[in-house]
Amino acid sequence: MVRNCTIPRRNKAPNPSCRTRTILLVDMDSFFSSIEMVEHPELVGLPVVVGADPKDGTGRGVVSTCSYEAREYGIRSGMPISKAYRLCPDARFLPVDMALYQTVSARIMKILRSYAYADKFQKVSIDEAFLDVKADDFEDAAGIARNIKKEILAKEKLISSIGIGPNKLVAKIASDIQKPDGLTVVTPGVVQEFLDPMPVTKIPGIGKKTEKTLKSMGIETIRDLRTYDVRKLVPGFGKWGYQMHDLACGIDESEVKEDFTVKSVGRELTFDEDTADPGVILDSIDALAGETIAALIETGYLFRTVSVKVRFEDFDTHTRARSIGFMSSDLKLVADISKKLVREFIGEKKIRLIGVRLSSLRKADTRQTSIDEFIR
Ligand SMILES: [Mg+2]
Structure with missing residues (x-):
């Protein structure tokens, strides 16, 4: 059901000569767990938790997302999976199937893009995007939003919430106030009253x-x-x-446009058991360096900064970074620098989680077929 909470317009747009923008932020509702429900219809109406393996309450890692039914037990995204298990041991716990969510996301983004005016489309995350739509007024824009919700529901059996405003700031805030299945329109005249x-x-x-x-x-x-x-x-x-x-003051003139730049690429690992064993830690760094470089190469970028993250058993968390004087995609370099950086933290205190991240990225030169050639 679409609940339409339109705040009536009081003032006309101040300058009729320039187009008043009608910007939508479309946000899928509990995206990962909703996809799991489509895949497993027998789970509809049950508390479903997507995340790490709870291992009967001894599991490590966190809740990635959960259904609204699971939220009623106090379960939240980012919560340790062991706590989620304590709150509701009968919930259905499912592993994260990122490949599936990405496939569904790509189909939804294609639908959303088709509604954008002059390609003014901006994917914000796997389940969220801004659209600048061509509408006569905000009522017209609300009609477009209803059509978008209907199309996503018909094609993917998924529900979404949409915020509409004269800029990205207002659309974003509006999308969040009536979840799930919300449609909130904030016209220019009532922006201040809304905010x-x-x-x-x-x-x-x-x-x-x-x-x-x-x-x-x-x-x-x-x-x-x-x-x-x-x-x-x-x-x-x-x-x-x-x-x-x-x-x-409700002023946000930023354009809806796609940002193709990747800011950083990283991978993290939570150990099954906290460890201070240098062998285990350094081997894990090697594995993470490999995964991170593979992800970097897939994006077509080179890095200049390597950082490591260490979380101790008491959740005390540290990061260390080092930049090199050139752009690279060299695995050995990432592994060596990461190990050097992580050594400082190897001692008495046990480590719970480690991560490797590459940043200060730049697109690899397309003429450069061999990356090795480039760095040597
Ligand atoms: Mg969402």
Whole structure:
């Protein structure tokens, strides 16, 4: 069922000569577990947890996603799988089948892209995308959104939530307020009224740390931020002070466009048992380096920075990074640097998780057939 919560428009768009944008953020509802339900219809209505193997409560790793029924038991994404098992041992626990989710995602993105105006389409994640649609007004845009929801439901048997606004910021926030199966339209005239009462953390980029700083300045809601003297934000936040003040005023002129750049590639491993054994740790680094390089080569990028992440048994987490003076895709280099970086953490304290990440990426020269040639 589509619940349409349209906040009535009060003002016409300020400048009729330029196109008022109607931007949609389409977000699939509990994407991975919903796909599993389509694959296994017998699971519909049951608490389903997708993630690491719970191994009767002794399993390691985390919940990747879960059904709304599982959420009723307090289970959440990112929670240790052992805790999820304690909360609901009768839930159906399924492994993550990323290849399947990616295939379904590609089909959904194709549907979404077909609704975008002049190719203004931007995939945000595996189950989320912005579309700039060609609509006469917001009512028309809501009709398009309903058609999108209908088409996805008919073709994939999956439900989605859509937010519509005059910019990406508003569309994104609107998509989140009526999940699942939501459709929320925020017209230009009511943007401020819509944003004002929300906590500042609704603004993308304002995380826990910024939230704390703002709170110490007496800023908790978007209204507090909007009415704060922007000049007083600059000493603490620099350029970001202006940007977040703009966002609080509902101003976001960023275009809907596809970002093809890959920022980083990485792989992590949670040990079945915490370990301080140098042999096990260094062998695992070798394996992770191999997987990470394979993923990098698949993207067609070269790296310049290698970083490692170490999480100890007490969840104390550290990262270390090193940059080299040239672009590379050399496995041995990644393995050697990662091992050098991780050695600092090998000692008394047992390690729970390690990871290898490659960043400062640049597209490999297409004329360069042999990457080895390039780095030597
Ligand atoms: Mg989603």
